[in-house]
Amino acid sequence: MKNIIYTSQTRLNFDIDHLINMGIDIAYVSPYNANNEVLLPSQIIFQNLEILAQKAELASKRGLKVYPFFITINHPEGNFEIPAAYRRQQNIDGSERSDFICFRDRRRQDEMISYAAKSAQLGFERLAFDDDLRDAFCYCDAHLKGFEPFNKMTRPQIEMILNSPIDHPEHEQLRLAWYQYKYAGLKEYATRLAKTVHDINPYCRIGICNSAKRCQDFSGRNPSQWLDLFSTDTAPAFIRLCGECYDDNLMHLIQSTGWHNYFNSVFKHVEERMLEITYVTSIGYRSPGNIAAETKSVFAATKNPRVHWCWTEDFPAIGLDSEVKTLKNDLNDLNEKLGSESDSPLCLFIGHDLGAYTPINVTTRYGASHDPIATYNMVSLLGIPITMRSEIKSTDTCVICSSYISREMATQIDQHVCRGGKVILDSVAARCYRIYGGSIEFQIKGPVPSQAFEKLHDGSNSTLIAQCPKDSIYLIDSQNGIDLWTAYDIFSKQTGATCSAFNYGNGQLIVLGYDLSLAARALATLQWRKNLIKLFEYAHVAIPAFWTADLAVQCFMYDKQVVLVNWNSNRVSGGLNWNNNMIDINLEPHEIRVISTP
Ligand SMILES: [Zn+2]
The missing domain is CATH 3.20.20.80 (Glycosidases)
Known part of the structure; x- marks a missing residue:
């Protein structure tokens, strides 16, 4: 050891x-x-x-x-x-980043x-x-001059290309070439x-x-x-x-x-x-x-x-x-x-080389308005174990994608579903999936700001959708999907599907109408944990261990142990659901507890 x-x-x-x-x-x-x-x-x-x-x-x-x-x-x-x-260094508008020297x-x-x-x-x-x-963030004259395709363009034109939303796939090759040029340097x-x-x-x-x-x-x-x-x-x-x-x-x-x-x-x-x-x-x-x-x-x-x-x-x-x-x-x-390595049936999949596929937003800390880590944080706050990887393993039960994905990721998602895996896409990942040639057909429409509640696939109602940011909810339109959740607006009028499942090959793709980068904070609730667990049950994704009580108790799964991390500054009491047995546990503030197989 x-x-x-x-x-x-x-x-x-x-x-x-x-x-x-x-x-x-x-x-x-x-x-x-x-x-x-x-x-x-x-x-x-x-x-x-x-x-x-x-x-x-x-x-x-x-x-x-x-x-x-x-x-x-x-x-x-x-x-x-x-x-x-x-x-x-210079910003993309030409203004000086006065504290930084150009990497080149x-x-x-x-x-x-x-x-x-x-x-x-x-x-x-x-x-x-x-x-x-x-x-990452230099657009100085020398940088731009070294990249031939940008030579005859104005800075606003270049910004439009690098910052264009995903509906402009014609810019994909140019963006790929720009990031290859940066890597070459x-x-x-x-x-x-x-x-x-x-x-x-x-x-x-x-x-x-x-x-x-x-x-x-x-x-x-x-x-x-x-x-x-x-x-x-x-x-x-x-x-x-x-x-x-x-x-x-x-x-x-x-x-x-x-x-x-x-x-x-x-x-x-x-x-x-x-x-x-x-x-x-x-x-x-x-x-x-x-x-x-x-x-x-x-x-x-x-x-x-x-x-x-x-x-x-x-x-x-x-x-x-x-x-x-x-x-x-x-x-x-x-x-x-602890055993050798923590694991979970849930894996947040974030591929490499996403620069060309992510619109730059220089007003944010790391240059992009969306970040898949929000989904990891939300699932963790719910007490459900989740891992993060840059590749899909063939043994992954359920893969989640949030935020911008690449053409290569869309292909890998199709392959995984085809061989029997389950993949959940949030609305941004789902739009990218369609643009970059994903095989399963549907459309993402929205955002739709004034939603009041959803009817879930088990007939229950959830009002969480009304608490989400106004630009974070989309509807899924498809011929072949199974609509699992249906949204109703503030006039109680049915608006469309917010969760649809698609059987493909031996597996299943599930599309969520939620932009999780924006909505994740609002979803860290007991209700959403119930909704997610129901969704996993529908998709036959077994979660062997998860925390069932107060929020902000993170759960890591090992072969023969479960680790619970209480992020609360107070004592929490509740149950760990482990292979359908409920174990009562009290956790002190900030306690990290290892529970071993009985
Ligand atoms: Zn530079």
Whole structure:
């Protein structure tokens, strides 16, 4: 059984004793002390790397391994000040992104490569890069000029093409080519960087901190192929997964389990994968109790024994350093108790390379207005176990797709249904499925804002539809579908189907009239759990274990165990339905409980 390993990222003025006391095994350290020093002149960075090498030698005698950590090309939240010699990023309307350097800025690229080279020359056997090795949001003149099809177009025309809704499939090839062009630029840089390092020391391993899924998509890359560019037989690359949780917002705590679950499977072929747990004062206060609960739940979702603590120098301010130390024992206990890998009959399927298929929306955090993670969060809040993967396994019982899907995903959905699987599409995924050649015919109409209630397939009524955002409900129009749920408007007039089933091959496609990215929050209710469970029963999708009482108790299923995570700040009492037996359980606030087969 593998023991828990702690890695961390911190800064040059780190305290060796502090890290050792916390139980840190490996520290990745930036060659400066504060974010506003990211763009210090190269000579100072070189000197700092030499200081780091001396500290690393001292630390290694105490059993702590220390390696350089670079925040490249930019600091993730933007740089404090950018010297004039660098090319700044531009938004799609041409305005300047004044805090960010263009990824394709050759001067900055060469600088970063020189720091990596210096690290390898100093004898470091590893170096790691933070998540700015991405090219997601720059539309500077140089970027656009390098892509021939955009040369004769105005910026509004280019924006229209990249931001067009899915009803413009004629833009698909152009968008695919744009994202391939962006990836080619990334690949050129990655290849130069890796070659420089490995020419100096073929055993020097490069680690990448994975960035958010949308940043991967808008960089035009499949994250695992990108990592492979840094990998050789003698120096396998390693990865820090991205959990997207930087505060104590409940949705972010839960999505951390989802994204970790997703990327843990994307990088399954990479032996060294680290779970990202972040507390940094510059983003905001977090409670150590929430951070501990996040860590344990992320471990329960992945069974990954490597926890990566971000910015450990901030931990003493909230007593997180002592919490982290004791947590290692808790995680080792959890590790002993759990089987090999959590699973569920439900899988949220999110394919790679979705950039070309996702309209950009620069006003949102990661550039898109829709995010499938909302569906993962909602199902998790209901206490129903769900996994997230980038591919469908032939053994998957029920696959769910939400938000924008690609042409390739539409084909995979058809194949899965044909061989006997069940697939549920939300209204956005369903529209994409039709546009990208899905075999089953239907139309999605709407949005229809003034719905009052639905009659479900068992004859019961549900009024939840009236609580959903006005642009989140659509109707399904088909010749061959079996209409399961029918909507009625505020005048009690029947409007159409909001859930239809289609038998195809050996399986079944179920289309929901809900845009789950928008509606998911309103659906985290006991009523919707009942509706979903009824829908699963109709489709013969057995959910072996789920929580039946108050909301916000997340459920992870293992072969012989179930893990319950109580996200509530109060005690909850209720029943776990496990293979149709009801088990009464009381959970303390933030408790994580492993229940084993009786
Ligand atoms: Zn640019």
